[in-house]
């Protein structure tokens with residue numbers, strides 16, 4: 001009989017951590033945890049005679065490996081082939097046709113002049129995704145002005161965060177959602193549970209009870225938010241999973257990587273946004289990829305994790321692990337990050353305590 | 359300058375991404391559609407005094423043309439037909455005649471591109487499936503047993519020999535509907551019952567023997583290079599007949615694939631003979647490792663190959679256009 005190799009599909013990729021590995025199924029968007037020795041076996045055997053390779057294990061282990069292979073085959077993560085060379089690995093190159101991919105705008109304090117500058121810059125920078133944040137007040141005219149001035153851009157989607165206030169006019173929002181199809185989602189936050197006065201069937205409008213009245217809501221690491229896709233995986237090999245090609249304008253018009261970070265690279269009142277965005281200094285943090293980050297570099301989720309550089313365990317250290325991650329890749333346990341005794345100093349530093357009580 | 363020929367009414371994501379790459383590389387480009395000639399009320403003429411098309415389109419500025427489509431036939435002169443009082447037969451004849459005229463006129467419009475790099479040439483995109491199969495066979499590629507016939511007897515004989523038979527249009531796969539009917543021109547399985555229900559002669563159609571699949575292959579070809587994807591359509595019994603009926607929960611596994619050199623060489627010759635510098639080639643790999651050629655779609659989709667294989671075909675296409683725009 002011909003020799004046969006067991007091979008994972010090219011878009012199901014093994015990532016090895018300190019004590020577990022994952023198979024990231026980038027096609028169907030799922031992550032599977034597997035034991036490290038199995039990961040190593042799969043990597044070794046993929047172009048080999050797998051049945052021969054299995055024989056090298058002890059009797060007991062052979063059965064376990066067999067069972068695993070059956071599991072992988074049944075879940076369509078791998079297949080048997082006698083022509084392994086015809087199935088090459090996935091090309092892991094990453095590139096994207098934009099100077100800035102996504103932008104966060106804290107819009108409340110900005111005036112129309114500012115917004116005009118921002119939309120012009122986003123258009124020229126070929127920005128694709130925009131997040132607009134209203135924390136405490138709403139000004140839908142501003143939003144309309146912004147959307148209007150994006151007409152010539154390649155922006156694919158605009159997501160808007162709005163607080164629930166007595167002034168909130170759901171009809172107005174519905175009108176905007178129809179008039180500006182690029183606004184794909186309105187998230188009305190801080191909605192009190194008992195409040196039933198506002199109702200809408202518009203699928204673009206979501207009501208959530210979470211209070212998002214400041215920057216510190218951001219940066220949560222949660223497997224539910226993992227993005228298990230080829231572009232995310234490949235980008236993470238060389239670039240930061242959150243900050244790469246991101247541009248933020250905070251409420252004071254400061255040009256930043258992210259509104260929550262203290263680094264300011266200029267201000268829209270005095271500086272040209274495009275020049276700032278294209279400067280090496282601004283792009284420095286884009287290169288902090290997961291293999292450089294403490295703990296994350298040993299984590300089997302590092303290629304699909306969202307990362308955060310604003311809130312980290314040691315605020316003095318750029319390469320420190322995200323504060324709001326409760327995962328320990330050395331013992332493979334998720335726990336509540338905000339209760340971790342080792343994180344209390346950093347939590348105090350970012351003065352999160354108030355926020356956590358909410 | 360690059361010229362993008364397309365149907366204004368049609369859009370899709372992978373097409374948009376090519377535009378993104380053109381923008382990213384600061385390429386200059388314009389659009390042209392059959393609608394500019396037939397629907398938008400603009401004045402134009404083509405004279406045989408060697409001057410160019412006078413649709414105020416500066417054709418000599420374009421060095422690179424990306425041809426994605428031109429006009430959707432069914433929209434032609436829709437208004438005119440609405441008010442026409444005539445028999446259905448006459449209207450059908452009229453529509454057909456007009457379609458033929460439009461074809462000839464388009465050929466003259468495309469003649470404007472004769473000195474321009476074209477990806478692909480619009481004059482090459484119309485070849486029919488049977489000619490492609492004939493050519494493939496001459497070049498030594500495996501093809502499904504194929505038959506054009508109007509005879510029930512012949513078809514039955516073919517069916518007995520092949521066991522499984524499909525039918526498909528020689529030209530394009532389309533469907534359209536009216537209030538009272540839906541007409542399909544598409545790939546379909548032929549069963550013994552279907553044959554039994556046929557009259558002894560019928561409208562001549564293309565039939566092919568069903569090819570046993572190990573995997574399906576889509577090879578995107580551009581300027582001598584192949585970007586091939588294997589589709590594991592056999593894993594899931596739900597998609598055994600045609601992978602287009604996919605199952606959202608468990609989409610077929612699509613992964614990069616390397617064709618044998620000898621198959622690539624033959625396909626390259628095939629594409630040259632068809633005067634196509636790009637296209638999407640459908641093949642089947644049988645359980646006994648034969649590569650069976652099915653057809654070429656010159657302006658077929660590429661996003662569904664590009665994305666799962668991370669081939670960046672959108673960038674590749676943009677780049678090819680830019681390189682020839684110098």
Ligand code: SF4
Nearest residue numbers: 218219242258308309
């Ligand atoms: S760095 Fe952290 S806080 Fe800033 S945008 Fe990213 S996840 Fe949010």
Ligand code: SF4
Nearest residue numbers: 296299302305325327
């Ligand atoms: S340890 Fe790092 S890579 Fe792993 S889940 Fe936490 S933040 Fe993500």
